[in-house]
Amino acid sequence: MERYSVIKEKNPREIVLLRGRGCIYKKCAFCDYHTDRSDNEKENFLLNKSALEKVTGRYSDLEVINSGSVFELDEDTFNLIKSVCKNKHIKTIHFESHYLYDKRIKSLREEFKDFNLKMKLGLETFDYDFRENFLHKGINEHNPEVISRNFDEANFLFGICGQTVQSMENDIKLGLKYFERICLNIMCKNTTGIKPDKNVIDSFMDYIYPKYRDNNRIDILINNTDFGVGD
Numbered sequence: 582m583e584r585y586s587v588i589k590e591k592n593p594r595e596i597v598l599l600r601g602r603g604c605i606y607k608k609c610a611f612c613d614y615h616t617d618r619s620d621n622e623k624e625n626f627l628l629n630k631s632a633l634e635k636v637t638g639r640y641s642d643l644e645v646i647n648s649g650s651v652f653e654l655d656e657d658t659f660n661l662i663k664s665v666c667k668n669k670h671i672k673t674i675h676f677e678s679h680y681l682y683d684k685r686i687k688s689l690r691e692e693f694k695d696f697n698l699k700m701k702l703g704l705e706t707f708d709y710d711f712r713e714n715f716l717h718k719g720i721n722e723h724n725p726e727v728i729s730r731n732f733d734e735a736n737f738l739f740g741i742c743g744q745t746v747q748s749m750e751n752d753i754k755l756g757l758k759y760f761e762r763i764c765l766n767i768m769c770k771n772t773t774g775i776k777p778d779k780n781v782i783d784s785f786m787d788y789i790y791p792k793y794r795d796n797n798r799i800d801i802l803i804n805n806t807d808f809g810v811g812d
Contacts, residue, residue, distance in 0.1 A: 582617075584632040586809025587639070591797050592762065594642035594675070598810035599629040599658060604649030606679050610717045611705075611738065611768065611775040617648035622655040629658045638669030646810070651676035652685060666696060673697040675734065680704075680720040686731040699761070701734040707755050708748060715743065716775070729759035739785050740768035742778040746788045753789070757798060764800040765793070 584598045602625070603618030619625050636643060643666060647654060654662075666674055674696045678686065690698050705718055707725055712718045716738070722728050729735070737752050756763035767785065768777040793799050805811060 582812045583806075583810050584628070585635040588644070588808055591800060592642070593640045594644050594673075595636050595638075595640065596644040596646065596808055596810055597629075597632040597636065599632060599645060599647040599654060600625045601647045601649055601653035601655065601658075603653060604679070605653060606649075606681060606719050608717050608719055609703075610715065611741070611771075611773055613772045614648045622657070625655055626657045626661075629654070630661060633658075633661055633665045636665050636669055636671075638666075638671050641671050642673040642675075643671050644675040646677050650678040650682050651689070652678060652682050663693070663695075671696070673699060675699040675701055677701045677703065677736075678732075680718075680722070680728070683731055699733040700731065701736060701764075702728070702732040704728065704735040704756075705738040706744075706748070706752050708752070711743060711748075716741075725755055725759050733760060734762045734764070735760045736764045736766055738766050738768060739789075740777050740782040741775060742781065744778070744781050746784050749785060749789055753793060753799070762798050762800070764802065765789075766802045766805065769805045 586596050588594050588596055600617055600619060602620055604615035607615050645651065645662060674693060676698065678700060680702060686700055705716055706712045709723050712720065720728065735756055737756060739749050767782060768775065770777055790801065794801060802808065
């Protein structure tokens with residue numbers, strides 16, 4: 582499992598994949614990412630420390646991800662993130678969170694007030710019916726403006742049966758309207774019942790990818806390890 586990498590293309594930054602106590606939600610139909618977890622906070626901290634020790638500050642920008650939300654990391658890891666970022670002169674930190682923690686983001690921004698904090702939401706799609714009744718994402722809100730209120734960035738998931746070029750285009754346009762940056766993730770085969778749809782992925786590669794691949798506000802992950810972390 583790779584837990585440290587450097588993203589050199591769009592929005593250059595370092596990235597670490599940390600481990601926490603696990604996703605509080607664990608109901609997303611497409612996700613088995615939450616299995617990267619442990620209840621042993623001491624072991625989590627030691628693992629996280631080994632990844633954070635590789636951070637150099639080369640771009641003054643660090644993305645921190647884990648199998649769930651940043652709020653599920655232990656306190657010692659939180660403190661180490663702040664210490665490493667201060668010592669390495671990192672100015673911008675990116676964290677991820679489920680929408681269930683929406684009301685805690687304000688206090689997190691206060692805790693990291695010495696940094697430019699960017700919060701990323703795993704939204705997957707603005708299509709409420711598809712998101713909640715098929716993907717079971719757990720975001721009980723229709724209004725894009727309300728959804729994005731406490732978040733700066735968002736992940737979208739493409740390549741699933743039922744999606745079209747039009748629906749993917751709509752998500753991208755709304756994503757760019759309501760968020761500073763978006764990340765388009767292509768569904769990869771995993772242990773869940775949601776499988777990649779070749780026809781949808783081919784449509785994405787033919788019509789969507791050429792149009793947006795050079796957009797500096799959009800990251801595109803064809804494989805879920807394209808950022809260099811994970812396995």
